[in-house]
Amino acid sequence: MKKTLVLDTNVILHDSDCIYHFEDNDIVLPMAVLEELDHFKKGNDVLNYHARAFVRAIDKLSTEKMFEKGVKLGAKQGVFRVEINSTSEELAGVFSEDITDHRILYTAYELSKAQKQRVVLVSKDVNLRMKAKALGLEAQDYFTDKVASVDELYTGKSIREHVDTEIIDTLYKTPFELPFDQTGIEDTPAPWHHYILKNAQKSALAVYNPTQNLMQRLDKRAAHGIIPRNAEQLFALDILTNDEIPLVSITGKAGTGKTLLALAAAMEKKRSYRQIYIARPIVPLSNKDIGYLPGDIQSKIDPYLQPLWDNLKVIQNQYLNDNSEFEKINKLVEEEKIVIAPLTYIRGRSLQKIFFIVDEAQNLTPHEIKTIITRAGEGTKVVFTGDVFQIDHPFLDSQSNGLSYLIDRFKGQRLYAHMNLEKGERSALAELASNLL
Numbered sequence: 001m002k003k004t005l006v007l008d009t010n011v012i013l014h015d016s017d018c019i020y021h022f023e024d025n026d027i028v029l030p031m032a033v034l035e036e037l038d039h040f041k042k043g044n045d046v047l048n049y050h051a052r053a054f055v056r057a058i059d060k061l062s063t064e065k066m067f068e069k070g071v072k073l074g075a076k077q078g079v080f081r082v083e084i085n086s087t088s089e090e091l092a093g094v095f096s097e098d099i100t101d102h103r104i105l106y107t108a109y110e111l112s113k114a115q116k117q118r119v120v121l122v123s124k125d126v127n128l129r130m131k132a133k134a135l136g137l138e139a140q141d142y143f144t145d146k147v148a149s150v151d152e153l154y155t156g157k158s159i160r161e162h163v164d165t166e167i168i169d170t171l172y173k174t175p176f177e178l179p180f181d182q183t184g185i186e187d188t189p190a191p192w193h194h195y196i197l198k199n200a201q202k203s204a205l206a207v208y209n210p211t212q213n214l215m216q217r218l219d220k221r222a223a224h225g226i227i228p229r230n231a232e233q234l235f236a237l238d239i240l241t242n243d244e245i246p247l248v249s250i251t252g253k254a255g256t257g258k259t260l261l262a263l264a265a266a267m268e269k270k271r272s273y274r275q276i277y278i279a280r281p282i283v284p285l286s287n288k289d290i291g292y293l294p295g296d297i298q299s300k301i302d303p304y305l306q307p308l309w310d311n312l313k314v315i316q317n318q319y320l321n322d323n324s325e326f327e328k329i330n331k332l333v334e335e336e337k338i339v340i341a342p343l344t345y346i347r348g349r350s351l352q353k354i355f356f357i358v359d360e361a362q363n364l365t366p367h368e369i370k371t372i373i374t375r376a377g378e379g380t381k382v383v384f385t386g387d388v389f390q391i392d393h394p395f396l397d398s399q400s401n402g403l404s405y406l407i408d409r410f411k412g413q414r415l416y417a418h419m420n421l422e423k424g425e426r427s428a429l430a431e432l433a434s435n436l437l
């Protein structure tokens with residue numbers, strides 16, 4: 001059934017092309033949203049980009065009709081209209097504050113009374129959707145870039161039991177591989193899919209190599225002093241150090257070793273890259289702006305980057321103070337061969353021959369993920385790490401964040417590999433707290 005969709009500002013700041021993603025439904029933009037977008041036009045953040053892009057797009061559509069009957073967006077698409085009225089006598093006493101959110105609600109409420117077709121408020125703000133429903137309005141999130149189910153996301157690994165002993169024995173003989181069609185596994189897996197193969201007597205860890213269509217056995221290995229403590233950590237290290245895979249994502253709860261393994265792999269492969277760049281989005285806890293913190297800009301961002309320095313220190317502490325490798329890490333930092341910085345600092349850069357790690361990637365939007373990947377030049381490896389269940393961004397959740405979107409869309413691509421880490425290895429106490437609290 002055709003609907004009239006009333007857009008909240010945060011939908012536009014999430015995706016500036018959103019008006020073209022609603023099929024043949026009509027779209028109404030409250031004037032209050034245009035006013036709010038005006039505050040976002042200046043700046044270098046992704047929000048500012050979306051605000052400018054959207055305003056430019058509707059400027060091209062702009063005619064007198066856009067403020068009256070509306071303008072057709074295209075074939076098999078609806079009509080777009082800007083609604084000037086943002087008051088409601090009926091609701092005047094419901095809300096004490098005269099803010100943009102309430103003016104958007106007024107617009108949707110008055111439209112729902114005046115129009116015969118369904119009116120739906122589209123917002124990424126859970127609280128605004130609750131207010132709308134309290135008024136009897138239909139409200140929904142922006143679903144275009146949401147994954148269907150985070151529980152069904154690709155994990156990158158499988159356990160195969162009752163595997164023929166002869167197959168496992170073959171994997172332990174030189175050259176430690178066999179054609180995939182001889183493994184007895186019927187379904188062709190995604191590229192670089194990892195397996196735990198076992199039976200009652202024996203087991204082997206292996207990876208599917210799509211380039212040669214082989215099942216290859218994996219041996220335990222270390223990366224710059226860091227030794228994987230379980231099978232999935234070994235699988236993660238395998239894809240992180242594989243030169244044939246320029247795009248990698250590693251997910252898992254706190255303490256599973258995501259960031260540490262990524263950094264250790266980067267250090268192991270540092271001769272193949274001119275720089276190791278580690279970044280993370282600055283999303284303050286509880287939505288407190290970093291302006292609340294004392295000091296200059298460096299002092300403000302240091303607390304957000306400290307976990308990355310801590311991981312580097314763990315790698316450095318694998319060596320004695322008088323060891324040359326210990327001092328080499330200090331020198332790499334001084335010469336900016338290893339750079340730890342906020343993600344905002346890479347805007348405008350072209351990433352050539354860089355091992356680029358993006359930590360806490362679950363706090364990125366799908367558009368930000370796309371922006372980062374499209375900056376990757378020749379010889380660059382991009383690694384995203386994060387926990388899709390621990391979101392600090394106010395308008396993202398486990399289904400709509402950029403990391404979940406990346407895993408869902410890139411599964412099956414030969415240039416991509418993913419691994420989900422489940423077992424915590426920080427400490428027995430940390431694992432217990434993660435599971436119980």
